[in-house]
Amino acid sequence: MIRYALACDHAHEFEGWFGSSDDYDAQLAKGQVACPVCDSTAVAKQIMAPAVAGTKRKGEVALNPQARQMMMEALGQVRRHVEENFDYVGDSFATEARAIHEGRSEERGIYGEASPKEIRELTADGVSIAPLPPEAPKKTDVN
Known part of the structure; x- marks a missing residue:
């Protein structure tokens, strides 16, 4: 599984989980990745820091x-x-x-x-x- 930070063309930020990078690309091409706030399918990946072992966000288990x-x-x-x-x-x-x-x-x-x-x-x-x-x-x- 891979998690992407996403944003729509209206600047709504959200995340999505995909089986692979290819799954994300295929779903995006079919218009199946949509903003949960406004339903826009104009979605793009955001810059993310790589997951580094030993780093946790506050409250993350x-x-x-x-x-x-x-x-x-x-x-x-x-x-x-x-x-x-x-x-x-x-x-x-x-x-x-x-x-x-x-x-x-x-x-x-x-x-x-x-x-x-x-x-x-x-x-x-x-x-x-x-x-x-x-x-x-x-x-x-x-x-």
Whole structure:
């Protein structure tokens, strides 16, 4: 996983986590990286200091490698459970989540894709949603 400090063309600053630099580039090219404040897709990486071992921000807790590995495995188990037991609805996620919330569709677990705007609208309307943990990088893709 890689964390980028990002900013939109309206100077709203936020951060994003990506599986790799290539994942960021692909999502940006598809217009899938958007400002959580104004929904602008004109987003750029900001200058960041490299993560140096032994430096911590105020209040930041450093995870030891075993704790980090356990956390990543737990997130992977959550993702696998959802993929194995929930219905994949693709780009229809927002429409189907709203239909379930309003009782127009059967109650069931679903997962899929939604734009930042759709996510904000669902949340504002009281529809319970949560992001799916990202896929763990393949060992062949990790340095």
